[in-house]
Amino acid sequence: MNAHKPLVILGAGGHAKVLLALVQSLGLDVLGVCDPVLAEQGAGLWRGIAVLGGDAALEALDPDSVELVNGLGQLVGSAGRANLFQRLKLQGFRFPVLVHPTAWVDSSATLQEGVQVMAGAVIQADVVIGANSIINTRAGVDHDCRLGVDVHVAPGATLCGSVRVADRAFIGSGATVIQGLNVGMEAVVGAGATLTRNLEARHVLLGPAGRKKDAPKED
Numbered sequence: 001m002n003a004h005k006p007l008v009i010l011g012a013g014g015h016a017k018v019l020l021a022l023v024q025s026l027g028l029d030v031l032g033v034c035d036p037v038l039a040e041q042g043a044g045l046w047r048g049i050a051v052l053g054g055d056a057a058l059e060a061l062d063p064d065s066v067e068l069v070n071g072l073g074q075l076v077g078s079a080g081r082a083n084l085f086q087r088l089k090l091q092g093f094r095f096p097v098l099v100h101p102t103a104w105v106d107s108s109a110t111l112q113e114g115v116q117v118m119a120g121a122v123i124q125a126d127v128v129i130g131a132n133s134i135i136n137t138r139a140g141v142d143h144d145c146r147l148g149v150d151v152h153v154a155p156g157a158t159l160c161g162s163v164r165v166a167d168r169a170f171i172g173s174g175a176t177v178i179q180g181l182n183v184g185m186e187a188v189v190g191a192g193a194t195l196t197r198n199l200e201a202r203h204v205l206l207g208p209a210g211r212k213k214d215a216p217k218e219d
């Protein structure tokens with residue numbers, strides 16, 4: 001799905017500012033941003049675009065006149081992004097698929113509504129990515145992977161071929177999932193982890209993080 005209507009960005013945090021740069025790099029028309037905090041502050045502009053207001057401005061938007069960009073990031077355990085998408089879909093809004101110009105998406109891949117593919121990401125042949133998912137900066141999703149809805153593949157993570165990732169799972173930054181494995185619903189692969197066996201729903205795999213010493217080593 002291509003964006004044809006002016007875009008409204010929801011939220012003004014870190015994920016939203018990356019998305020603003022993405023849509024600007026594509027030359028898309030941005031009407032403004034809706035964010036309760038900016039509205040509360042009385043801000044008129046955010047990063048050069050109009051602040052339309054908070055929740056009241058969002059309610060006043062016409063689903064036939066604009067398309068929405070879900071600027072809420074998805075951290076581990078946060079449901080806000082998925083809930084916002086579902087609520088506004090029920091109100092008739094549409095969310096375009098957004099792909100950064102430096103990302104590679106094979107022509108046989110399927111990206112469902114509202115999928116966001118950030119700079120440098122690579123999505124290979126016959127991949128399917130569910131609605132409202134994020135494939136973040138420099139992440140790789142290799143051939144035949146199937147991702148559910150509201151999945152986040154964080155920066156630099158790698159899914160080898162034919163991996164299955166269920167709804168709302170989180171693949172942490174720099175993690176690797178070996179080919180053919182399953183990641184269960186709402187499961188978390190921690191940053192830097194390597195998944196070598198299936199991960200059950202709602203389970204968390206920690207990576208091999210180094211421990212910091214309490215005091216620096218004396219000479």
Ligand SMILES: CC(C)(COP(=O)(O)OP(=O)(O)OC[C@H]1O[C@@H](n2cnc3c(N)ncnc32)[C@H](O)[C@@H]1OP(=O)(O)O)[C@@H](O)C(=O)NCCC(=O)NCCS
Nearest residue numbers: 076154155171172173188189190191192205206207208209
């Ligand atoms: C796995 C994760 C969800 C755990 O979060 P948490 O439950 O809040 O864990 P805590 O921060 O309380 O840490 C608990 C312990 O696990 C360790 N730990 C946390 N994350 C770890 C990781 N990824 N690899 C190895 N160890 C980890 C901590 O060092 C701590 O160890 P300690 O008890 O010996 O001090 C989280 O650390 C993580 O990896 N999140 C992904 C971050 C990411 O990719 N962000 C991208 C944003 S775009």
